[in-house]
Amino acid sequence: xxxxxxxxxxxxxxxxxxxxxxxxxxxxxxxxxxxxxxxxxxxxxxxxxxxxxxxxxxxxxxxxxxxxxxxxxxxxxxxxxxxxxxxxxxxxxxxxxxxxxxxxxxxxxxxxxxxxxxxxxxxxxxxxxxxxxxxxxxxxxxxxxxxxxxxxxxxxxxxxxxxxxxxxxxxxxxxxxxxxxxxxxxxxxxxxxxxxxxxxxxxxxxxxxxxxxxxxxxxxxxxxxxxxxxxxxxxxxxxxxxxxxxxxxxxxxxxxxxxxxxxxxxxxxxxxxxxxxxxxxxxxxxxxxxxxxxxxxxxxxxxxxxxxxxxxxxxxxxxxxxxxxxxxxxxxxxxxxxxxxxxxxxxxxxxxxxxxxxxxxxxxxxxxxxxxxxxxxxxxxxxxxxxxxxxxxxxxxxxxxxxxxxxxxxxxxxxxxxxxxxxxxxxxxxxxxxxxxxxxxxxxxxxxxxxxxxxxxxxxxxxxxxxxxxxxxxxxxxxxxxxxxxxxxxxxxxxxx
Numbered sequence: 161x162x163x164x165x166x167x168x169x170x171x172x173x174x175x176x177x178x179x180x181x182x183x184x185x186x187x188x189x190x191x192x193x194x195x196x197x198x199x200x201x202x203x204x205x206x207x208x209x210x211x212x213x214x215x216x217x218x219x220x221x222x223x224x225x226x227x228x229x230x231x232x233x234x235x236x237x238x239x240x241x242x243x244x245x246x247x248x249x250x251x252x253x254x255x256x257x258x259x260x261x262x263x264x265x266x267x268x269x270x271x272x273x274x275x276x277x278x279x280x281x282x283x284x285x286x287x288x289x290x291x292x293x294x295x296x297x298x299x300x301x302x303x304x305x306x307x308x309x310x311x312x313x314x315x316x317x318x319x320x321x322x323x324x325x326x327x328x329x330x331x332x333x334x335x336x337x338x339x340x341x342x343x344x345x346x347x348x349x350x351x352x353x354x355x356x357x358x359x360x361x362x363x364x365x366x367x368x369x370x371x372x373x374x375x376x377x378x379x380x381x382x383x384x385x386x387x388x389x390x391x392x393x394x395x396x397x398x399x400x401x402x403x404x405x406x407x408x409x410x411x412x413x414x415x416x417x418x419x420x421x422x423x424x425x426x427x428x429x430x431x432x433x434x435x436x437x438x439x440x441x442x443x444x445x446x447x448x449x450x451x452x453x454x455x456x457x458x459x460x461x462x463x464x465x466x467x468x469x470x471x472x473x474x475x476x477x478x479x480x481x482x483x484x485x486x487x488x489x490x491x492x493x494x495x496x497x498x499x500x501x502x503x504x505x506x507x508x509x510x511x512x513x514x515x516x517x518x519x520x521x522x523x524x525x526x527x528x529x530x531x532x533x534x535x536x537x538x539x540x541x542x543x544x545x546x547x548x549x550x551x552x553x554x555x556x557x558x559x560x561x562x563x564x565x566x567x568x569x570x571x572x573x574x575x576x577x578x579x580x581x582x583x584x585x586x587x588x589x590x591x592x593x594x595x596x597x598x599x600x601x602x603x604x605x606x607x608x609x610x611x612x613x614x615x616x617x618x619x620x621x622x623x624x625x626x627x628x629x630x631x632x633x634x635x636x637x638x639x640x641x642x643x644x645x646x647x648x649x650x651x652x653x654x655x656x657x
């Protein structure tokens with residue numbers, strides 16, 4: 161690692177300061193007390209920093225989870241939330257044990273770009289909630305002061321590293337703006353205006369719910385969605401940090417670490433959480449690339465709750481908003497704006513769709529749509545590539561020599577290659593340069609051979625895999641396979657599972 165212990169400790173302290181308003185805000189979203197969000201940030205943060213699969217990644221209470229659980233809290237009460245967090249953690253541990261973390265590799269790069277851009281916009285938009293008092297937008301001098309302090313924060317973060325890099329510029333900005341507001345008695349919104357963060361240590365608490373099948377049926381839908389969203393956001397954030405730092409995290413280990421953290425979280429009165437892309441990028445940009453940074457952030461947050469609530473309450477919200485605006489600028493893939501007209505239109509569409517869906521729904525939905533859209537584009541492009549050349553042998557037999565993959569995306573194009581009515585009485589289809597990939601392809605072959613048979617024509621399939629031969633209906637009558645020349649590949653079907 162190219163960062164010192166001092167860098168990681170100072171970065172962790174900076175992140176902890178930024179975690180406070182985020183945890184409080186997400187508590188409000190979930191409909192729970194602010195201390196629950198703060199305890200969640202501490203528990204999730206400390207455990208994932210020690211046991212997770214990605215040093216430098218920050219986890220805690222997140223908006224993605226808060227949005228899911230609010231309905232459960234309203235309809236069943238907070239104790240059911242604690243139980244749902246425990247089940248969420250168990251599901252995530254199972255995902256890690258079953259090594260499902262590797263499936264993050266299935267996410268195309270275009271989806272990653274859309275994810276990053278969408279989350280950058282989500283972080284940006286979410287900061288405007290701080291420009292309100294209740295449901296009313298601030299105006300006049302209060303607004304101008306807040307904008308000025310935000311700009312001052314951003315200027316310090318941008319230019320302080322030119323003076324020295326011994327201390328994270330984000331931490332310097334927080335201290336400088338806080339002192340300016342304090343000594344000049346500037347009237348502006350502070351952390352203390354959001355809620356009190358004073359409290360004791362989180363206490364062990366078994367959820368007070370009636371254990372049984374009814375409980376499982378109630379919390380299972382929420383826990384499944386929480387687990388999926390948590391893992392997707394965590395693994396996507398991990399991939400982003402991997403790209404940023406040139407290192408590689410361990411997805412399955414992260415699944416287990418996140419799961420363990422959420423189980424403990426539910427047993428100590430927490431709401432469940434996952435990786436936080438904004439705070440993670442803030443940590444990396446501030447030099448926090450080791451586990452020490454996440455541990456420091458979590459312990460500092462606990463110290464704020466126990467001893468430093470009065471000091472933290474003085475921090476202007478504008479300083480924290482300025483920090484997050486810098487994170488947005490650093491997170492957004494600005495180069496993607498200039499390459500949209502240089503890449504295939506299908507890739508540009510995926511980037512735009514994922515970005516927009518991330519803003520208006522949630523991460524799990526956007527990533528799922530992005531993967532599906534990318535898969536459909538891939539299938540469409542591959543489906544167009546199946547072709548055939550024809551030859552007439554000396555005995556008048558017509559031979560179709562296929563070239564390209566045969567699967568659900570190319571099945572229709574495959575059928576269009578043949579002219580059953582005009583073909584001679586004997587036809588051979590040669591699969592030497594074509595692979596049969598799925599059951600849709602097998603059905604297409606069977607449909608085609610049935611058409612030839614119904615027209616009284618003799619058809620043979622050459623160089624067809626043994627697996628496909630076994631599955632074809634009427635195989636013994638229509639298949640003439642040269643076993644010695646058959647390519648040895650397998651068709652993904654239930655009979656081979």
